[in-house]
Amino acid sequence: MVVLEEALSNCLSVKTKQEKQTDQEEEKEDDEIIVETTGPGAECREQPRHQRSHVDPPPAPLPCPQPRSYGDKGRKWQFADIEIQRLVIRSIDAFLDCISAETNTILQHPLVKDAIADIVGALEGILQLKNEATLSLASNVAVKMVNILPNSILQSHVLDLVCHLTSLLPSQQLQVAVSCATALKLILSNLSSKREREVWKILKETNTVVHIVNNIQDFSGGTKPIEYFQEMVSLLSKILWRWPPSRFCVWSDSKLMEILGVISLEPNFSVKLAVLQLYSALALCGNGAQKLLEKGETVLYMMEDCMAMSNCISVQIEGFKLAQCLAINEQGCSKMMKMCCEPIVKSIINGLSSWSSHSGKIPKDQMALLMEVCRLALITRWAGEHHTYFWKLGIGNVLLNLLLNNFHKTHQPQTFLSLEEQIATAQKGLSANFLLVLRPFIWDILGGLAVHCPEDVNAKMHGDEVCVNLLITCLPQYRKHVIKGQGIKTLIAIVRWCLSNDVHIKRSSVAPHLHNTFSERTCCWIHTEDWDGEDILCSLGICSDDTSTPGPRWYAAYILSYFGFYGFPNKIGKRIGKALNEKELSDLELILTNGEPLSVHGVILTVQCPSLLPPEKLPCNERSCDGSFVRKDAEKCGRLKKEVHLSAQVDRQALLKLLEYVYLGYLQAGAELVKKLKIHSETIKVPVSWEALDKLVNWFYSGELPEPISSCLWDNLDVEEKLNELHPYVELCWLAEFWLLGDVHEHCTRVVISCLDSARNLSIKILQIAANLSQWKLSEAAANYMAPSYHHLRNSGKLEELDEELVDMVRAASVRLSQEGGGHHPHS
Structure with missing residues (x-):
């Protein structure tokens, strides 16, 4: 504690030491610069010590440009003197060393708590000055500080830190750029969701993604260390994972993608790991995944290579994660399997087999790998050639070993078991409760294999007959518990309540094993054909013959149409x-x-x-x-x-x-x-555009309207392209109102308003189009979005293209907004 107080005292008393030194040289000219910032208009004044007591400011203040402040305004420590900066940095470094050697309780010490804000502010000020003589030392200390100080303490300083660190990414000092990337990566890893929008605003304004991409491209020249590439790629992955709008400019950069493809062939597995993480982040965007699959052999070869058991577990995990991202929906899975079906299935089988337990427990790293392999193995829910390879490579034996704790070690695969022996074996194995967390995966994988089993597959031929029989025997054991606990009655009661109250529940919300961070961060993926598990109550409700809810009845009719039955018997x-x-x-x-x-x-x-x-x-x-x-x-x-x-x-x-x-x-x-x-169906004449008609026909046949372009693609469309994308939905609003299609009208209205919220410059055009089709709800929404900028629009002449009635509508919206005392649209 004495050492800590000494370091802290040094850190806090830097200015005092300087004053003592200059007091001894009072007669000499003192050109020290003192900088204090209390807001955006603060200045930097050069002031001799003997004049500091004067009230009047010096006649010629030196300009001290201040970057935009994103955090709490307040006094920041900034010293132009290099030696003072070094002394501050070393004092902060010593302070952090003391904290890291102590327990977390030291942070509750009053002296420490009071000092941390000043310490962080001092480091921010030094980074802001960008003095090359101290930047390397300051950036290294920034990494240490972000590593040591708890997230709860750093949160109030995150915006300023991100601002200063991102501005240094283009630095020609390699160590500075690397340290800043490392510090930013640590900050983003622990970033609170409440800060996401503010941080993304900073990243956009500072062109952070562009700078990182340029740094990666510069690395390909071969003059920079591998650590530089790894940290830049790793930081880019963090940004792409958290903010979907950042992905477009990366996957659409053909030069960058080419460089990544070449570098991924390097034998260095730390490099492969970084590239895998970046590819996974890109694949969260449906268009990015398509781009990766277009590269085919390069990307998939590296992915297969990294999933091999010869690699360390961390590399294997990233390989399986990338495969999951590429197979988020059935279309992606199909494309991936057409290129490398057998190697991927073989990797899954090996991943599910290469584990060992000690006293019924599996090491944490192996467990983490098993979870990712099981998630990828859920591709069995889709039909395809991969099912043949699963059976050929012995999936039955693998699943049984996971369910009954290495069954093959105690039983010969070809040993015949009577039905009574099978039941006894299943009961004994299940009662051991081995790997309970994996059982939901096992049942889902097995269910997919059963549904899509190829006709030419014979379990006996692949030596899986005993295993398959035992797996089937395990299922009724759960049925007994469900029946004994009156689970069926409870389930029916829940289903009826949800149907009568129009409650929709996705399977992922009641099946934790299906939950993953990927689904929460995806963009541009289309799931219209993949409705399995979309609303589990609909499929359950089909069994309830006394329900009058139309949704389940139409789902049932859709299913029965595959068997040649159409309509509803009554x-x-x-x-x-x-x-x-x-x-x-x-x-x-x-x-x-x-x-x-x-x-x-x-x-x-x-x-x-x-x-x-x-x-x-x-x-x-x-x-x-x-x-x-x-x-x-x-x-x-x-x-x-x-x-x-x-x-x-x-x-x-x-x-x-x-x-x-x-x-x-x-x-x-x-x-x-x-x-x-x-x-012989009747021909319907519809007075709308072909694009709108195409969407309407899709709704007639599937019950779903295609969604407009969104996320990164939408953000990168020009005004005319965005208008063309929205126009059909305005037309469908009119048509749905005319044909009394309430759901279609509501959906299209919601789509148009949502898009206007992200592209308010379309409001004038949409206002006119909607008014021409008498869609006054949309017209009102567009007028409300125009309200904050009414005076600017009027003075610029942009309202002249509107009818007077519509101009009055915008004017009225502006008056309402001013009366409410707001400057923003109520939806924002």
Whole structure:
């Protein structure tokens, strides 16, 4: 503690020592510069000591440029004298050494707590001056300080530290650039989510990503140490992982990607590790992953090489993480597997097999590796050639060993076991509770293998018959516990409650093993086809036959369509279906070209499928205001039958099936018949652009609207491209309102407003387009975004292109905003 107080005293008394020294030389000219900053307008004045008591400021103050302050304003220590700076740095260094040698309780000492703010401020001031004579020493101490001081203490200084450290990344002093990169990496690793937006603002304003990319490209010249490359790549990875908008300028830089590809071939595994981490961060962007897969052999070869068991575990883990990022969805997995299917599956099998337990426990590093391998092995949930290799390489034996603690060591693979022996073995193995954390992975992997098992795979042929039988035997053991604990009743109660309250739960929210940091940071990935687990209650709700919720029923209908069943069987449909082909009460005849009549009921066709009938052939041509037939007109119809002659293009079989669907509400049809029915579908004329129509058709068939370009791609579009991207959604808002498609209208409105929030310069154009289509909600939203800049827009003449009514709308929004006392849009 005495040493600490001495170091701290040195650090705090630097100015006092200088004053004592100059007091002894009072008669000599003193050109010391004292710098104090109390805000953005602070100045640096040169002042002889004998004049310091004067009230008037010196006539010619020297300018002391201050960088923009991102943190708390306050007094900073800045000394132009190099020796003073060195003394301060050495004192801080000694202080940090004392802290690192003591326990954390030392930080609670009043003297220490009071001094830390001044110490950090002093170091910031020295970094800010950028004096080459002291920068190397100061940057090294910055690394030590970030390493030693707790995150809770540093948080209040993070913004200023990031500002000063990023400004030094382009430094020609290699050690300074490396130390600053290291310190920044440590800060970003522990950055609070509350500070993310502010830090990203600094990184953008200081062009940090550009500087790092330039540094990496300069390294390829071969004159800089490997440590320089590693720290720059590692820092870039941290930034890309946390901030999606930073990824575009990296993966789109062909020169950088080429350099990374060449350097990754180096035998140095620390370099490979850094490149792997950078590739993983880039692959969080769907477009970045596509770019990496385009490089194919280079990237995937390095990834396979790093997953090999001959590497250290940290390198293996990064290899498996990269594979996970490239296979975030089914499309990515398929592309990756087409290039290197067998090597990846072999790496997974080896990763799941190369472990050892001691007294039922596995070392932490091996456990971390197993977790990452299991996450990658979840690619079994998608069909593909990899399933053949999984069985060929003995996946059954591997999974059983993980489930029953090295089963193969106590049992011969080909040993025949009776059913009773299998049950006893399964019960004994499961009761040992070995590797419980991996069991959810095992069941998911096994489920995917069972669903997508190739027809030509024979477990007996691959020597997995005993293992597969035991794995299947293990499943019912859990079923007993579920039934005994009345789990089914509880599950049904939960499902019904969620369905009745419109609660949507993704499987990842109730299955912790599926949670990973990747999914929270992805951008530009498309998941429209990968709906497995998107809403688990929908699939569970299909089993509940008394639910009236439309969502699960449509999911069920979609699934049944693959089996040739369309629509919803119901009691009313069965009753109405009895009238099909009854001639006695029919009032319409559909006449085929061969003269064959089909007797139908005009009321049923009018309600269920009016497109089958031309308007003039409807049973009663006039309707009341609510769409029902007027009673007196219905009575006039009487028993007179009307005929509708069909064209030669109408297929008899298709027509009969269509009538069956109209009357019963469902039908069973093969692929050929469905194709004929689609041909006879009514042609709909939609007065919107082709882009909007394409999105609408996608919604008709999949129930989902394609999302607009987002994240890094959106940020890098110009104004016209962004407008072209949004225009179809404004059109769909109008069309959805006209056709009473509430969900589509709500979704498109949300998309447009969200995009306006990130690109407010589109508001004028969107305001006009929306007003032309009478989409006043969108017009109001655009006007609100324009409100803060109304006066500027008016004075610049940009509002002249709008109708006067729309200008008044913006003016009114501006008045409301000023009355509320705000300067920002309420949504921001």
